[in-house]
Amino acid sequence: MALDTVKVFLLPTEPVYSHIQKLKLQLKEKIGNFFYWDYEPHISLIYLKVEQGHLEPLVQAVEKVVTGVLPFDISLNKITAPGRGLIFVDVEKSLPLRVLTNSLHQAFKDYLTGEKPQHEDFEKYLRHHITIGNYIKGDNYDKAIKFLASASVPDAFECRRIVIYREDPETRKNILLKEFTI
Numbered sequence: 001m002a003l004d005t006v007k008v009f010l011l012p013t014e015p016v017y018s019h020i021q022k023l024k025l026q027l028k029e030k031i032g033n034f035f036y037w038d039y040e041p042h043i044s045l046i047y048l049k050v051e052q053g054h055l056e057p058l059v060q061a062v063e064k065v066v067t068g069v070l071p072f073d074i075s076l077n078k079i080t081a082p083g084r085g086l087i088f089v090d091v092e093k094s095l096p097l098r099v100l101t102n103s104l105h106q107a108f109k110d111y112l113t114g115e116k117p118q119h120e121d122f123e124k125y126l127r128h129h130i131t132i133g134n135y136i137k138g139d140n141y142d143k144a145i146k147f148l149a150s151a152s153v154p155d156a157f158e159c160r161r162i163v164i165y166r167e168d169p170e171t172r173k174n175i176l177l178k179e180f181t182i
Contacts, residue, residue: 003049005167006058007174008104009042010097012130016076016157017041020089023132023151027087030147031140039174041130043074043091045162046104055166059178061107062164065100066180072096075156076130081145085136088129089153096159097128 012020020041050058075092082088091097136144160182165174 002052004052004055005049005169006046006055007044007165007167008046008062009039009163009165010045010074010100010159011161011163012041012043012074013157013160016154019154020130020132023148023153027133027144027147031136031143039131042163043128043130045101046108048108055177058108059164062104062162063178063180065103065107066162066182069096069100069159069182071182072159073156074159076153079132079148079151079153081141081148085134085141086131087133087136087144087148088127088131091128091130093128101128
């Protein structure tokens with residue numbers, strides 16, 4: 001059974017999008033190219049594997065959920081380094097973000113294959129964030145943390161864009177299926 005990886009991202013608006021991109025570029029200049037994969041600044045809402053042939057119903061499910069969503073503010077916290085070579089901008093928990101994420105997970109539950117564990121209480125395991133760096137190893141991780149210690153991030157942005165991607169299995173590049181403006 002062939003599977004597609006499907007991702008639903010919330011994209012930051014300007015100036016946050018450019019600010020995060022700039023931080024990532026500065027970090028690359030400082031310690032080299034450290035990304036195992038490098039995606040645009042985003043907050044992951046859904047990341048799952050589904051049987052091929054289910055993409056159109058999933059896009060329709062996202063559209064149905066997003067149609068009822070009004071723009072809302074996303075508050076950003078500080079830059080954190082939770083270990084394992086990861087560096088994030090933490091996103092403050094909020095009711096609108098939680099409702100959006102829950103609604104998407106409910107809409108997708110019929111398509112889950114079980115290959116990627118999905119917890120009934122997934123919210124307990126969910127930590128909304130924007131990734132600045134991943135899989136940074138050894139001394140480079142320490143250098144990255146030190147470099148970003150004095151970096152700042154904007155306080156907030158308005159949620160206006162949600163995208164759904166299919167990941168190309170060979171290149172790991174995201175292929176846009178649809179973009180939604182709310």
